[in-house]
Amino acid sequence: MKLTKVLIGLVIVALIGSASGLALAHKRRAAKSIINKIERRGTLVVAAGIFEPWVTCSTQGTLIGYEIDLAKKIAEDMGVEVEFVPVQWRYIQWGLLADQFDIIVSYGVNAERALRVNYSSPHQEFGISIVVNTKLTVTKLAELNRSSVTIAARKGATSQTFVENMFPQTTVLTFETAPEIQNAVVAGTAHAAAVYEPNQVEWLEDYPDTLYSPFEQTFDKIAGAIALRKGDADAVNFFNSWVAANKSNGWLQERHQYWFNTREWVDQIAADASQCQ
Numbered sequence: 001m002k003l004t005k006v007l008i009g010l011v012i013v014a015l016i017g018s019a020s021g022l023a024l025a026h027k028r029r030a031a032k033s034i035i036n037k038i039e040r041r042g043t044l045v046v047a048a049g050i051f052e053p054w055v056t057c058s059t060q061g062t063l064i065g066y067e068i069d070l071a072k073k074i075a076e077d078m079g080v081e082v083e084f085v086p087v088q089w090r091y092i093q094w095g096l097l098a099d100q101f102d103i104i105v106s107y108g109v110n111a112e113r114a115l116r117v118n119y120s121s122p123h124q125e126f127g128i129s130i131v132v133n134t135k136l137t138v139t140k141l142a143e144l145n146r147s148s149v150t151i152a153a154r155k156g157a158t159s160q161t162f163v164e165n166m167f168p169q170t171t172v173l174t175f176e177t178a179p180e181i182q183n184a185v186v187a188g189t190a191h192a193a194a195v196y197e198p199n200q201v202e203w204l205e206d207y208p209d210t211l212y213s214p215f216e217q218t219f220d221k222i223a224g225a226i227a228l229r230k231g232d233a234d235a236v237n238f239f240n241s242w243v244a245a246n247k248s249n250g251w252l253q254e255r256h257q258y259w260f261n262t263r264e265w266v267d268q269i270a271a272d273a274s275q276c277q
Contacts, residue, residue: 033234034102038080045101046071048084049092050273051154052178053198053259054106057276058268066259067105070123073251074105074242086276088176090156093117096229103239107227108158120226120239123252127218128162129200131211132192133185138214144192145169152181152190159194162220177273186210198260205263 038044048055048063055065063084075082085101096104096117109119132138136149144151145167153160155174163172173190175181178199184190186207195203197218203211226239246252258264270276 033232034228035078035232035235035238038078038102041080043081043083044071044075044078044103045083045085047087047092047095047101047104049087049089050177050276051089052269052273053265057270057273059270061270061275063276064265064268066124066255069255069259070105070252071103073246074103074239077242088156089154090176092156093227096227099229102228104227106224108222109225110158110161110222113227116230117227118230118232118236120228120236121243122223122225123243123247124224124256125221126196126198126224127221128159128194129197129213129218130192130215131185131195131200131203131213133188133190134210134212135188136191138192141166141215147171149192150190152184152193153195154178154181158220158222159196163194166219179273202263 046067048068050056053065054067055063058064068084071082071084085095087095087100092104092107093113093116095101104117106124107113107117107119109122130144130151138144143149147169149167150171150173151163151167152173152175153163155176160172160174163170173184175184178195181190181193181195182199182203185193185203200213204213226243228235228239243252
């Protein structure tokens with residue numbers, strides 16, 4: 001009987017020790033999480049790569065857009081301030097890995113990027129559309145895959161990768177911002193542009209006599225999610241929970257509707273986005 005009690009006691013001690021060890025390991029892991037760092041700092045630091053209407057500059061000289069609204073809401077829900085770090089899109093992953101900011105609010109999900117960053121659950125999805133200058137008549141995709149054709153796309157973005165893969169013989173012109181891409185195809189510097197669905201709708205409305213979209217379908221559906229540095233399961237859990245909660249309460253859908261399905265914000269946009277950089 002005494003031996004049994006001793007064994008039971010040893011088991012209890014072992015279980016307590018194991019539980020204490022797990023609790024300590026969890027505490028140490030949580031202390032290393034970017035969530036803990038953000039709370040201690042009192043500020044969420046967010047990448048801001050200008051690309052209307054995700055991130056753009058207002059006439060008041062402040063950043064506005066879909067990603068800006070999401071970043072402000074995340075910071076509010078965390079009880080901290082938000083700080084935006086302007087960055088050119090082609091350097092945005094490097095900036096995240098170099099700890100220049102905590103998150104990228106909307107980063108297209110693909111396997112290559114997932115090797116280097118962690119993603120939250122997606123909070124949006126868009127396809128890529130092709131917009132063509134009316135000086136070039138196109139009825140088939142193959143007609144764009146020629147060295148004499150120039151297609152504009154966003155530098156370092158999934159749209160550039162799409163063009164390079166879909167049209168390997170085409171000349172690719174890359175730009176940092178949506179207005180630069182738009183200007184190139186409107187002026188005829190580029191014969192066409194690979195753009196995201198919201199841009200396509202806006203551009204065709206603004207330039208009905210200059211631009212057209214020869215293909216009804218969109219290509220390469222891309223999910224947009226919050227990106228953060230690897231090795232932080234607690235942060236991934238937080239952002240997954242944040243996305244799920246704000247999908248359930250309708251807030252994400254409302255912001256998506258405003259920025260991508262209306263033009264109510266157009267008068268707020270500054271003519272020169274550089275004043276916000």
